[in-house]
Amino acid sequence: MPEVEHQNATALSDDELRTLDAHWRAANYLAAGQIYLMSNPLLTEPLKPEHIKPRLLGHWGTSPGLNLVYTHLNRVISARGLDALCVWGPGHGGPSVLAGSWLDGSYSETYPDVSRDVQGMERLFRQFSFPGGVPSHVAPEVPGSIHEGGELGYSLAHAYGAAFDNPNLLVACVIGDGEAETGPLAASWHSDKFLDPVHDGAVLPILHLNGYKIANPTVLSRLPEAELDQLLRGYGHEPLHVTGDDPAAVHRAMARAFDEALDRIALMQRSAREGGVAERVHWPVIVLRTPKGWTGPAEVDGLPVEGTWRSHQVPLAGVRENPEHLRQLEAWLRSYRPEELFHPDGRPVADVLACVPAGARRLGSTPHANGGLLVRDLPIRSLDSFAVPVEKPGTTLHEPTRVLGGLLEQVMKDTRARRDFRVVGPDETASNRLQAVFDASGKAWQAGTLPVDEHLDRHGRVMEILSEHLCQGWLEGYLLTGRHGLFSCYEAFVHIVDSMVNQHIKWLKTSRELPWRAPLASLNYLLTSHVWRQDHNGFSHQDPGFVDHVLNKSPDVVRVYLPPDANTLLSVADHALRSRDYVNVIVAGKQPCFDWLSMDAARAHCARGAGIWDWAGTENGDEPDVVLACAGDVPTQEVLAAAQLLRHHLPHLAVRVVNVVDMTRLLPREEHPHGMSEFEYDGLFTTDKPVIFAYHGYPWLIHRLAYRRTGHKNLHVRGYKESGTTTTPFDMVVRNDLDRYRLVMDVIDRVPGLGVRAAAVRQQMADARTRHHAWIREHGTDLPEVADWTWNA
Structure with a gap:
């Protein structure tokens, strides 16, 4: 590994520390205010029960750590002129990301009625987890988001999907330590073996260890630092640690860690892109250890809260009815000194905004989080170029997916320069008869190779890994940032991503209702090796139920196609690859199948x-x-x-x-x-x-x-x-x-x-x-x- 240049890894000045801390305190104040307040947003009068929401919903425990990350991402984006996106993995992180986007002005630009003043602050507080308002997660309604942190485990896969074929993009990914215990997230650490430092962007994982889930300690937070380092290095990452509860010390350590990580990333990309260095890259990861519920109430009703699982959701629950809780809440909110952070009219003061980037570089304004703004139509040639001749129904046979492979190969060739189309699958591309794509692109691979290997390519756009979760997560991240793709899978095992497709369908349904979110390329499944031709693999490989699962979902989003032969498969695939904002499920065989319809007849039949x-x-x-x-x-x-x-x-x-x-x-x-x-x-x-x-x-x-x-x-x-x-x-x-x-x-x-x-x-x-x-x-x-x-x- 080349020596890392540290020209940007300088210590924070006192002025930088002051402004970073001001932004962080402002974000903490806004996050807590969203959970509790429906009026009196600047505490211009003593806090009263009627200022408090009747139902207290939301999650405080993860918010201070997320706010810290948002603050320091702002700093490095501004200082280095970065194009960046952040995937917020911890569940219920909505208050923090809403606070950050309100502070950087992107939220008010998206929702002018939530202006960056006292009236807008009150609306920001009131709408959170309130009827007619916004959810407690980092949902589609939040500018700058591509990932909803309600269901855990998918953040890192989404981050890598966003980075593929985005060479100038930095994708930060905050991984909660509860989320880190899930199977999909554990597999996602292997994504670094597929990230091409020449054509792809960089992913900077930030493992946030605050110690607790809802009610239990987290596994990784209890590992000794040396053991955790061994684990992360075994995954191919170089860890950088930030630990503590003293804000000034943590700010300084966080700034050093970000600078060192970004210096390493810049050097590795420059070595690959300009120096032709082909050795495997070991990317940095930041390990952030801060108390759960940091800066919140230390103790409630005689029980410890800050630094424990009790801070996970609402640390002070009975505020309207309990005068002592109301007193504690007011003391907590005033501890951030809002009078120093906001003008009397609610506008953030200059110190709070000193680190905030401008324009589209703001995390809430990046077009990469609104991929429909970037997506281009796929160049798909006339289907007559790939169709099989049918003079009489049922007298010739073809393997439908092999015929489709010819179409996909051409799409791969025609997107070679623009690099915005990928095929993903769990080690089944050739098995599913799509191997023609290898004539246009090899399989992405950054790990070691042997002479017997075939089609492995450091710059490939076919993605194979024996994890349906990763295939799904990669493709979702790729689509959400403005590109196209196809997921090919054995029909019986696509059920592994049942819950993931649920979340994507919900995301699309909500996104379609937001006029500022532009339509995305559809998520396209090709399910083959299907139930009726798994006679050789047996009962375990025979399950056609994914269609039932998908058809339970929003009719505005889901489509299911069962083409009976090769030409109808071509017609359906052409339609699906051109479509927007759908989840298209195509079930088609890979075994020899009779040809029933000519290409013209197939077009007409599929249109009907x-x-x-x-x-x-x-x-x-x-x-x-x-x-x-x-x-x-x-x-x-x-x-x-x-x-x-x-x-x-x-x-x-x-x-x-x-x-x-x-x-x-x-x-x-x-x-x-x-x-x-x-x-x-x-x-x-x-x-x-x-x-x-x-x-x-x-x-x-x-x-x-x-x-x-x-x-x-x-x-x-x-x-x-x-x-x-x-x-x-x-x-x-x-x-x-x-x-x-x-x-x-x-x-x-x-x-x-x-x-x-x-x-x-x-x-x-x-x-x-x-x-x-x-x-x-x-x-x-x-x-x-x-x-x-x-x-x-």
């Missing part, structure tokens, strides 16, 4: 979202006797095979085949923007004819989506019902009663009058299932009539 395949049915202009519906590639094949059997055995039966690509089309229009009107739905599915619906996932989802429809009582759904093992592909559908023979039996059972007339046909179908069971147990492969099947109308 659901439609009749008249070439597959036998309506001949008459009203159908039965509707065979399908959603998903394997269900579509089974429905078409069933339609072919019906055509052969029951030629006079009028069969309509309906394919659904966009699952939200099944919802009523008033429940989802893509939903069908009653007129559209009834025209497609009829009001009184039996509908046999072969669905990719759990059957009850279709019932839930369509339960209000006129013909719901005639709807019979087949899908996955938790019957899986290691077996043959066709046995998977037989085990779950989704196979073609069962679908024909369902038609016979449900079309009035057919049960008696077609009893012999039904018996043939049941016999075929029996033959199947015997055949696979003897031969280990599917029946030839299944394995060699093609569409032949």
